[in-house]
Amino acid sequence: RAIGRAVSLVEDNAPEAATLLEGLDRTRFDQALVLGITGPPGAGKSTLTGALTRRLRRAEKRVGIIGIDPSSPVTGGALLGDRIRMMNHALDPDVVVRSMATRGRLGGICAAAGAAMRILAAGGCEIILIETVGIGQSEMDIIRLADLTLMVLAPGFGDDIQAMKAGILEVADLLVVNKADLPGADKLLLDLATVFTDAAERDLRLLETTAGENKGVATLLERITLLAERCRKDGTLAARRRNAHALETVDWALEMLRPRLTELAEQVEHAPDPRLAAEQLLARFKTGTEI
């Protein structure tokens, strides 16, 4: 598949990647909706992604899915398994699933995920779901590439919910209590309701799903559409796109600099203190000969 090959070229940092990216049709990307899906392991993100995809397909939307696998060999398997379960869409040519690891790749993960989004959109995907485990700085950065972010939670995280609530609205547009059939779901919903100061906002942005049984998924999609529309009108979406562009740009730039800095750091005898060594490293950059 052409889209898959294009993403691989970028991930492998192949020489053709630059030409490919610069040649992409930007209009389609501007019109596509990028939906970030995050939350702790076990909340049912992949099941929800699958359920959303089925519903989007019924509405004849072409869907792109980007799964970000954590870089650790310890937990890598968990998401990988989820990915495979999601592959029952594998035979549908209008669903493109792409999984990328945060480990052992050239280039920043934001740069790579951003490029994958652009390629998927140019390939015709009208909605792009980007799924990531909400742990780790690089994973949270990825969410900043999305137009809208869904935070998927489930009962059973105990007292951690209290620490979690602070700041949750900074990262999430929609709070989804998944596995709503499990004991504790109502309590979690009530608990999350307290983070909203405005009742109308709460009713719009907080909801329950049982993704495994397709319950609440239609409502979720309605809310996504409503919020996307609102963000488009009030300029939030445009602002987020600008921020995402800057984030991707800086990520590319830093990753372009990293090998050169690493090489220099290994070659030169530097100060025993790494902070001072870094200043010495950057001082060499000032000469303009090292870049």
Next chain:
Amino acid sequence: RAIGRAVSLVEDNAPEAATLLEGLDRTRFDQALVLGITGPPGAGKSTLTGALTRRLRRAEKRVGIIGIDPSSPVTGGALLGDRIRMMNHALDPDVVVRSMATRGRLGGICAAAGAAMRILAAGGCEIILIETVGIGQSEMDIIRLADLTLMVLAPGFGDDIQAMKAGILEVADLLVVNKADLPGADKLLLDLATVFTDAAERDLRLLETTAGENKGVATLLERITLLAERCRKDGTLAARRRNAHALETVDWALEMLRPRLTELAEQVEHAPDPRLAAEQLLARFKTGTEI
């Protein structure tokens, strides 16, 4: 406490930080052992860290503990809770506990964690335990700062263990099956045994603990001592220290560049493609006026 204040100064990127870091006694850091402790949430890392600390204290070792909290508001609470449980060492002046978040701080996390290690060592800590959840690129990078790494696992991760096994020996010196009293522990142990091709290595590097009951902790400490000795003799430790130094240096350098790059990226009208925009950004660096 002086050590705590010093770490805070660095984390806050205070003007005094540079002078402080450059003035540190490096001999003590060279002699200290940095032990990385990683593994999935729920494996019992913090309990094991606590049990190891108690045993090290009995041997009159001064212990520094650095806990890396994941940056996500979702899971931040989990580790924070663990930290607090560990605080029963809080009244022991020879145990320094330091928790740092990966989110919302100035400077790279490797740079910050590296600086904390150096400050703790200079303050007299002979062994430094650095605990991190094994998810996310930045968290895995931190483990590369350690002299030795312990991977803590527990029964109940199901089939994920299969995907996990690949590459586990690249990141871990010791594989610890914790919660060895739970059903499935023996199966996990047998399963992990298959990653070793050498029986002697397996017997040295794979072991069981039940940290909550202090079982197996003495043996674990013996193995740590043995492996540390071996790494010192065969040059592995020196090589890891050199790599860690380079990693910290590059991390500092990139973080020093990031604000300037971000500012530039926001000011200048760049190409629609972020990769090309990054090249344009770096071209401006070449003039030597932007650094």
